Amino acid sequence: MAPGTARAGGRRRARLQATAMAIVRFLVVVALTYLGLLAVTFFIGRVIPVDPVLAIVGDRAPTHVVERVREELGLNLPLYQQFLIYIGKALSGDFGTSVLTSNPVMADIRRVFPATLELATLGTLIGTVLGVPLGVLAAVRRGSFLDQIVRVIGLVGYSVPIFWLGLMALLVFYARLGWVEGPGRIDVVYEYTVTPLTGILLIDTAMQGEWEAFRNVFGHLILPASLLGYFSMAYISRMTRSFMLTELGQEYVVAARAKGLSEGKIIWRHALRNALVPLVTVIALSYATLLEGSVLTETVFSWPGLGLYITDSLQNADMNAVLGGTIVVGSVFIGLNLLSDLLYRVLDPRTRAR
Amino acid sequence: MKNDAQTWREWLTSERPASRRQARLGRAYAAWSRFVDNRLAMAGLFIILALLLVAIFADVIAPYSAVTDGDLRTARLLPPSAEHWFGTDDQGRDIFARLVHGSRITLFVVVLVAVIAAPVGLLIGTVSGYAGGWIDAVLMRITDIFLAFPRLVLALAFVAALGPGIVNAVIAIAITSWPPYARIARAETLTLRHADYINAVRLMGASPARIIARHITPLCVSSVIIRVTLDMAGIILTAAGLGFLGLGAQPPSPEWGAMIASGRRFVLDQWWVAAAPGVAIFIVSLGFNLLGDGLREALDPKAAGQ
Numbered sequence: 132m133a134p135g136t137a138r139a140g141g142r143r144r145a146r147l148q149a150t151a152m153a154i155v156r157f158l159v160v161v162a163l164t165y166l167g168l169l170a171v172t173f174f175i176g177r178v179i180p181v182d183p184v185l186a187i188v189g190d191r192a193p194t195h196v197v198e199r200v201r202e203e204l205g206l207n208l209p210l211y212q213q214f215l216i217y218i219g220k221a222l223s224g225d226f227g228t229s230v231l232t233s234n235p236v237m238a239d240i241r242r243v244f245p246a247t248l249e250l251a252t253l254g255t256l257i258g259t260v261l262g263v264p265l266g267v268l269a270a271v272r273r274g275s276f277l278d279q280i281v282r283v284i285g286l287v288g289y290s291v292p293i294f295w296l297g298l299m300a301l302l303v304f305y306a307r308l309g310w311v312e313g314p315g316r317i318d319v320v321y322e323y324t325v326t327p328l329t330g331i332l333l334i335d336t337a338m339q340g341e342w343e344a345f346r347n348v349f350g351h352l353i354l355p356a357s358l359l360g361y362f363s364m365a366y367i368s369r370m371t372r373s374f375m376l377t378e379l380g381q382e383y384v385v386a387a388r389a390k391g392l393s394e395g396k397i398i399w400r401h402a403l404r405n406a407l408v409p410l411v412t413v414i415a416l417s418y419a420t421l422l423e424g425s426v427l428t429e430t431v432f433s434w435p436g437l438g439l440y441i442t443d444s445l446q447n448a449d450m451n452a453v454l455g456g457t458i459v460v461g462s463v464f465i466g467l468n469l470l471s472d473l474l475y476r477v478l479d480p481r482t483r484a485r
Numbered sequence: 486m487k488n489d490a491q492t493w494r495e496w497l498t499s500e501r502p503a504s505r506r507q508a509r510l511g512r513a514y515a516a517w518s519r520f521v522d523n524r525l526a527m528a529g530l531f532i533i534l535a536l537l538l539v540a541i542f543a544d545v546i547a548p549y550s551a552v553t554d555g556d557l558r559t560a561r562l563l564p565p566s567a568e569h570w571f572g573t574d575d576q577g578r579d580i581f582a583r584l585v586h587g588s589r590i591t592l593f594v595v596v597l598v599a600v601i602a603a604p605v606g607l608l609i610g611t612v613s614g615y616a617g618g619w620i621d622a623v624l625m626r627i628t629d630i631f632l633a634f635p636r637l638v639l640a641l642a643f644v645a646a647l648g649p650g651i652v653n654a655v656i657a658i659a660i661t662s663w664p665p666y667a668r669i670a671r672a673e674t675l676t677l678r679h680a681d682y683i684n685a686v687r688l689m690g691a692s693p694a695r696i697i698a699r700h701i702t703p704l705c706v707s708s709v710i711i712r713v714t715l716d717m718a719g720i721i722l723t724a725a726g727l728g729f730l731g732l733g734a735q736p737p738s739p740e741w742g743a744m745i746a747s748g749r750r751f752v753l754d755q756w757w758v759a760a761a762p763g764v765a766i767f768i769v770s771l772g773f774n775l776l777g778d779g780l781r782e783a784l785d786p787k788a789a790g791q
Contacts, residue, residue, distance in 0.1 A: 167634075175645075177644060183724055255518070286775070291766075292766050292770075293722075293726075294726060295745050296763075299763070302756055306753050378597065423637050453645050456638075459639045461635050461638065461639070463637075464633070464634070
């Protein structure tokens with residue numbers, strides 16, 4: 132490319148225009164997807180058989196009280212106006228008040244979210260650190276014993292109910308062997324020795340030098356995190372293997388071999404680098420799945436995070452909290468989904484050409 | 486007799502089929518022999534057939550009732566024995582009998598979800614792919630939106646609104662699981678849309694609806710079926726998860742996920758109450774996964790290379 136010539140300038144402008152268009156299109160997709168999520172939760176909130184007015188005033192209230200509350204809640208407005216108000220509130224983080232805790236739902240979520248984040252992050256970390264090398268080795272030694280193991284790990288990961296495996300793991304490693312701490316995030320003894328700063332207990336305890344509490348937190352965390360790590364690893368190793376097989380069949384690998392590069396360099400420096408592009412997507416998706424799956428794992432491990440908050444609210448028919456939690460999980464899930472899409476486009480020049 | 490079989494094989498594997506029927510049967514035979522060679526796929530098929538048989542003959546196989554309580558003084562939480570193969574639960578009910586009857590619920594869920602979600606996905610995908618233009622854009626945008634949703638949490642919210650129950654759980658799962666089928670059907674339709682035979686039918690005056698229903702959909706069905714089979718395990722796990730959270734089948738129904746939930750209280754001392762249904766879920770999910778992988782390799786050898 133020769134800069135300075137008119138043609139190159141025109142081309143650059145065209146490319147800039149294309150990039151701007153792509154960004155605009157991406158933002159439209161983001162907006163539409165969030166709108167869809169809000170529409171679905173709005174719909175769910177409306178089809179509940181329980182009349183929200185009756186839930187507040189009880190079924191023996193006189194008619195004028197019912198009418199007044201209906202007006203206060205805005206339920207007498209046309210549906211589209213209600214939806215607009217709903218969107219406005221949701222965007223400003225106002226999901227109403229939880230019946231169970233009588234706090235604003237958003238305040239509750241802010242309190243419990245770090246626990247979920249800590250667990251899912253460590254799980255994804257474990258899954259990535261183990262899954263990527265396993266997948267690479269399985270692809271390189273296709274058909275070997277290791278390849279079979281990766282296949283079995285994947286099959287089990289796709290077939291076993293996560294909440295059941297968690298229960299069995301608790302039985303074996305906590306109750307029988309006593310290797311780890313039981314359900315919950317931290318023992319009551321330590322609960323008040325740490326001041327919550329980030330809400331991520333592993334960081335909080337380390338920052339305050341409470342090493343005994345740190346060990347306790349780690350003991351609670353390691354079992355659920357390993358479990359999530361296993362499911363993440365099952366997915367990531369399987370996808371890594373498939374991406375690596377594609378890359379290893381490419382001509383540039385043959386060229387690199389002909390050039391006399393060592394096999395290690397070809398695999399780890401050249402092939403894996405190209406496989407990393409779709410892998411970023413896979414890891415982001417796996418992270419999103421773990422966040423979503425928290426409703427099951429957190430129930431098993433009594434982990435006081437967003438998942439347990441949603442299921443607890445469900446048991447108590449606390450719809451504000453359920454829908455608020457759903458919107459937050461959904462937003463993070465959608466955000467990660469779209470982010471991985473964007474990353475894919477940024478990292479792979481071929482997808483930009485269009 | 487042996488000679489006869491050989492000529493049959495020759496007829497089926499013939500390079501130059503003389504009739505449409507022969508070509509079709511020949512292709513089915515080739516796919517079948519690829520499938521049979523795959524031992525894991527056969528194991529999957531065996532598991533699913535066994536599940537079917539158990540579900541059909543549940544009343545004959547199960548030695549006890551699945552829902553009526555046993556003697557609470559003598560039959561409660563018994564360990565596995567010759568009399569109660571997998572022990573008994575907290576209501577004194579035989580766990581083996583409950584598992585056997587629970588297979589019907591599992592089958593009910595997967596079949597119903599498949600019957601609802603697959604046609605919806607097929608319809609949206611084929612219409613979208615064939616029509617193109619703004620119809621395609623709108624339908625695919627909706628599909629993308631649903632694809633980006635968290636399925637489990639959304640199903641949870643749906644069931645929360647509709648009320649717990651197995652039918653509502655099925656509806657919730659179906660609502661969240663059609664998008665991949667629409668994507669697949671659309672991709673297939675796009676490759677077929679400008680095929681010569683479609684143009685020929687169009688010239689003969691066939692309406693778009695007829696072309697989609699009679700000439701495009703049949704060719705999309707096999708890829709969708711493969712995907713549905715691969716999704717079955719996920720559907721079972723989601724349904725079991727909803728049951729575990731108390732949102733699926735309600736007691737005393739012997740749904741496997743709900744059985745794990747009720748066994749959870751005794752897991753430290755009477756582990757078999759929670760362990761047995763989990764193993765059942767695992768085996769059936771594994772069966773569907775193996776079967777799905779095998780079907781994909783047999784029917785679509787190109788895609789299975791990876």
